Amino acid sequence: MGTGGIAAGGAEVLDAFKKELKLAGIKASVEKNCSLHKVGCRGLCAKDVLVDVIINDEKTTYQFIKSDMVPRIVKEHLIEKTPVTDWAVGEDYHTFHKKQFKIVLSDCGTIDPEDITSYINVRGYDALKKVIFTMSPQETIEVIEKSGLRGRGGAGFPTGWKWKLCRREAEQPRYIICNADEGDPGAFMDRAIIEGNPHSVIEGMIIGAFAIGSHNGYVYIRAEYPLAVERLKKAIKQSRQAGFLGKNILGKKFDFDIKVKLGAGAFVCGESTALMYSIEGKRGMPRPTPPRSVKKGLWGKPTVLNNVETFSNVPYIIRNGADWFASIGTERSKGTKVFALTGKTKNSGLIEVPMGISLREIIYDIGGGIENNKALKAVQTGGPSGGCIPADLLDTPVDFESLAVVGSMMGSGGMVVLDETDCMVNIAKFFLEFTQAESCGKCVPCRIGTKRLLEILSRITKGAGKEGDIELLEKLSKDIRAASLCGLGQTAPNPILSTIKYFRHEYEAHLKGKCPAAVCKELLTYYILEEFCNGCGACLRACPAKAITGEKKKLHNIDPAVCIKCGACFDVCKFKAVAKE
């Protein structure tokens, strides 16, 4: 029951089970033999609501469950002991999980995120006990350093190293912040982790605080994630009651507590210095670095800022050892990465894969290929800071360095798959609209540069592009990249540069007045295919511009001079007789 599951009716399904179980008289043994759990996101959100029925260790998973289907499951499966095979998950549910390797998500979807004992039962807070009772802060940092864990927020800075740098600072107090301001459109890993296993993030933060010697922590989380905020606050409260947070943690002389700060909707606040200003209650505008935030961070004091997924990895590394973690992944990118696989794949959802897996394996083995038998065009990774990787580079391994080589980046973990019906110029424009709107306005290259880039892209998509526009985009992009103050501006041109690099022909086609994917409205013409039109008149009635003429049961016609290209006829035609190019 993450945000996706609840949207699909998870709460209603849970209620239906409660009701039916009561009716069937199973209530008497609810505690002992039959228990009902609600869990966090299990990844395959596209098939929500998912329900597990486990009888004597034999598990059946059902997909697309609605509350009115519950009575049959209770009757046939729970009482008569025959699973309802028609509704059980198919082969693709299993292949979706086969190539995954779950660390951070290993307990997501099996434990109840609103109950601390559920986490403790899967060895939760054992890592904290190990650190506090048997290790020194220095030893803790050494383990994290040796594991090779790198920041999962995008840039991939070595976590252990960051902690060490902060610990070296003499100044007090020191702060530790968890960045849950997941602003990348197309990414929802951090939301799912907090919704599914909030205690792992809290435990990671406490261990981090112990390592760097901090007593105050903050979680900066987007207000757009109400469920995650609620579960996080609940988890912090439970953790405090259990003695893992607060004064004299586990009876030792170590005090640490966490406050939750809600973001107010600014993408740039994902940048470390901007985020800290925002916690202070100011406009979230980045400042030049150095000094880095490990020296001068929140309120000018030494601060460690890590991402949700990074913190969530920490307890698992402490419990299983640095060598175990370092054995997963590639030479320079250790461990796993959580991705939000979305867009045009058959299976979409939250996945966790070992570093070094190829994009092809992710899209075809886990994602099940492209939906509706369309051809894959590109994969967009890294959100507005990343780039589009074309189909012929699908064997690129997914790690920090390899993705940078092909002109994209790991980013926080958004992975949007695009098919042949997506226009790459339109995608570049989409991201530029985003970065341009989210530019904080402090430095000129970003504030004015992204605006000019967007203007050029807009005129290209409207068929008013000029010769030399592509070269102008390239030049301007390189200047913005070199001269911007923070990561937002430096990476904002990436979507343009990567699409020009791999899809230059699409830009050229737009300059000639054609949109090859038939997306850009101004470059389209709608027309009716004679062989499919039976004259039903649906398009004629739907057309708001009265551009369609034709008698009943006879071929209809669209007047291109009157057509406003709204696409209403295209949507309404049941016979696929309206075409566009």
Place this chain on the structure above:
Amino acid sequence: MEKTLEKILEEHRAREGNIISLLQDIENSFGYLSEDAVSWFSKKLDIPASRFFGVATFYSQFHFKPRGKNIITACCGTACHVKGSERLINGIRKELDLSEEEDTTKDKEFTLEKVNCIGACSIAPVVMINKKVKGKVSADKLLKELRSLKDIKGEGK
């Protein structure tokens, strides 16, 4: 209004909040930041109103005009974009008779807002109606829902 403002101020002082959390409280109580409310706090706390507005205009969460009874939030994230969110938004505008520049209907029943990403990308396109997330939305389904909200309003009269 005065009473609510006093209460917000009290809580603000008790937890030593900052400008952002104060603005969030005002927004939560009134639905938007009115000039009156902000200047009231400006006087009480002796902070120039420009500081409040400087912060408020920086963040997209804050609103400066009263919003409608029903809030429709259309997700414009990447996954929703490639799955046709723009078409949905145009459809909503048409149904509610909103021009490109307007967000709120004249009868203050509906407000249409865009959000960068709700984070429910695998059930794209996504629209939130009064904070309830609706996934895999089609134009038909959405318009039906809007019309039923309109009907509720009709019956209330």
